[in-house]
Amino acid sequence: MFVFNHYNKNMENSHVIKVEKLVKRFPIGKGEFTALNGIDLQFSRGEFAGLVGPSGSGKTTLLNIVGSLDTPTEGEAFVLDHAVSRLSAKESAWLRRKELGFIFQSYNLLAVHTVFENVEFPLLLLDYTAAERKKMVMDALEWVGITDKAKSKPPQLSGGECQRVAIARAMVKKPSLVLADEPTANLDAANSHNILKTMENLNRDLKTTFLFATHDDKVISYLKRKIYLIDGKVDKDEKIINQ
Ligand SMILES: Nc1ncnc2c1ncn2[C@@H]1O[C@H](COP(=O)(O)OP(=O)(O)OP(=O)(O)O)[C@@H](O)[C@H]1O
Ligand SMILES: [Mg+2]
Numbered sequence: 001m002f003v004f005n006h007y008n009k010n011m012e013n014s015h016v017i018k019v020e021k022l023v024k025r026f027p028i029g030k031g032e033f034t035a036l037n038g039i040d041l042q043f044s045r046g047e048f049a050g051l052v053g054p055s056g057s058g059k060t061t062l063l064n065i066v067g068s069l070d071t072p073t074e075g076e077a078f079v080l081d082h083a084v085s086r087l088s089a090k091e092s093a094w095l096r097r098k099e100l101g102f103i104f105q106s107y108n109l110l111a112v113h114t115v116f117e118n119v120e121f122p123l124l125l126l127d128y129t130a131a132e133r134k135k136m137v138m139d140a141l142e143w144v145g146i147t148d149k150a151k152s153k154p155p156q157l158s159g160g161e162c163q164r165v166a167i168a169r170a171m172v173k174k175p176s177l178v179l180a181d182e183p184t185a186n187l188d189a190a191n192s193h194n195i196l197k198t199m200e201n202l203n204r205d206l207k208t209t210f211l212f213a214t215h216d217d218k219v220i221s222y223l224k225r226k227i228y229l230i231d232g233k234v235d236k237d238e239k240i241i242n243q
Helices: 059-066 089-099 115-124 130-143 159-171 189-206 217-222
Strands: 015-028 031-044 048-052 074-079 100-103 177-181 209-214 225-230 233-239
Touching (some): 015 059, 015 209, 031 059, 031 209, 031 233, 048 217, 059 177, 059 209, 089 100, 100 159, 115 130, 115 159, 130 159, 159 177, 159 189, 177 189, 189 209, 189 217, 209 217
Parallel strands (some): 048 209, 048 225, 100 177, 177 209
Antiparallel strands (some): 015 031, 015 074, 225 233
């Protein structure tokens, strides 16, 4: 039986993410395309980091592997000390459910459910009472400034509003690690800054680790570490000190 190795929140120096010699090739017709070409990276608890780089450089591919939604062709990604390629489907679902919040480049909201239900969904799989869930969902909707739409359904929302719901859903359980793929792509400047500040607060208060994939200058200006990917390789790894 799989025994989940609960992440020790007191281990200041442990690596939340460790990626070693990571290669990802996608089959295309009879050939293949190398999307990640030997990536070595480590992230400690409480980092506020981002993968930056041009379209097609491999940002989403790397986030998907770290989020255990995909497996590497070569090398390994460790997330909270679990080797993602060695997890069964059930184990990776468990890891995502307990410890990860994922903000997708496409929002993946459930169209037939209300905003409240969409954000509540990850909590239904955990051990909370209805009253606790209600408080957590309303808090998360407030973080992203969308409490007035709690009863609406995604098709009734604008793109930016859907994006804010997706962010609330990823953050509602206050996960150890948030993976955020272009989280501000459809937001105006004011909303982007509000959400980035909320994320910064969670990062500071709860030591939530954030890993973004982005080419948005607003997001980039908040990052404390920038990893530049070019053609599936790390071109530069820049830590911003005294921010
Ligand atoms: N399932 C797939 N099959 C084939 N090629 C793929 C697949 N997924 C991604 N790729 C290719 O891998 C490369 C990296 O894709 P990825 O989505 O990681 O880029 P990205 O850096 O996130 O770009 P963007 O900024 O546009 O979101 C791209 O050239 C893409 O076409
Ligand atoms: Mg992408």
